[in-house]
Amino acid sequence: MTEIDPAEPVQRVRTPLWRRLIPLAVLAAGLAVFLLAGGGRYLNPEAAQALLRELDVWVRANFLIALLIYGVVYALAVSISVPGAVWFTIGAGFLFGPYAGTAVAVIGSTIGATIIFLAARYAFADWVRERFPSYVARLQKGFSRDAFTYVLILRLIPVLPFFGINLATALLNVPLRAYVLGTLIGVIPLGYVYATLGSTINQVAGGVPSLFDLLTPELLAAMAVFAVVGFAPFIYKRLTGKAPPAANGDQA
Numbered sequence: 001m002t003e004i005d006p007a008e009p010v011q012r013v014r015t016p017l018w019r020r021l022i023p024l025a026v027l028a029a030g031l032a033v034f035l036l037a038g039g040g041r042y043l044n045p046e047a048a049q050a051l052l053r054e055l056d057v058w059v060r061a062n063f064l065i066a067l068l069i070y071g072v073v074y075a076l077a078v079s080i081s082v083p084g085a086v087w088f089t090i091g092a093g094f095l096f097g098p099y100a101g102t103a104v105a106v107i108g109s110t111i112g113a114t115i116i117f118l119a120a121r122y123a124f125a126d127w128v129r130e131r132f133p134s135y136v137a138r139l140q141k142g143f144s145r146d147a148f149t150y151v152l153i154l155r156l157i158p159v160l161p162f163f164g165i166n167l168a169t170a171l172l173n174v175p176l177r178a179y180v181l182g183t184l185i186g187v188i189p190l191g192y193v194y195a196t197l198g199s200t201i202n203q204v205a206g207g208v209p210s211l212f213d214l215l216t217p218e219l220l221a222a223m224a225v226f227a228v229v230g231f232a233p234f235i236y237k238r239l240t241g242k243a244p245p246a247a248n249g250d251q252a
Helices: 022-036 039-043 045-061 063-079 086-131 133-156 162-171 176-186 188-199 217-240
Strands: none
Touching: 022 039, 022 063, 022 086, 039 045, 045 063, 045 086, 063 086, 086 162, 086 176, 086 188, 133 162, 133 176, 176 188
């Protein structure tokens, strides 16, 4: 029996790029199937409203089951990067009301975003670090220290598309816990706005209300609270000199 010398370095087995691309290929295939099956037509506002009205009666009779199914569909839609996914949030508000609609949208979008984050990190993170080591190292040095804060701000103030944030954070190897928490908290404000928008479709003449119709004192107060939450990590670090515990998530 051959003994392994503990002093001898263990060679890391490299997974071929084509194999690492399989999860992303599956997600891309899912998007292709969605579009080829005609799912794209429901991204049209009129078609989306018609479908939601057809589902409304069944949802009211099967609320919990419908909530679970909708959450799964929402997560899958985000994971395959269906364009115009905002209609899924509006639809959640229409079918389930502003609070349950926000909850299912936030959970579904977080799960879906995490799926594509993990697939992209598995496929490209090592490859990018090897090709552009100094550039990635500079970005990671600043980003990884406050990963939770940066993810949270990117979600609260989406300067990049949702899909772009998923990819960028994956390539920078953001800790999984920081990514999930930052996404979960950061998507709540817009999720609440669009779910509230969907819940008021039947209450406004003409179908879809404008965002100005939604600027109630309750909504403005909620948005102000989440803005404070977004900057709280910066304030915490300035006062204590330490990053918040959530920013120091595991490196999974």
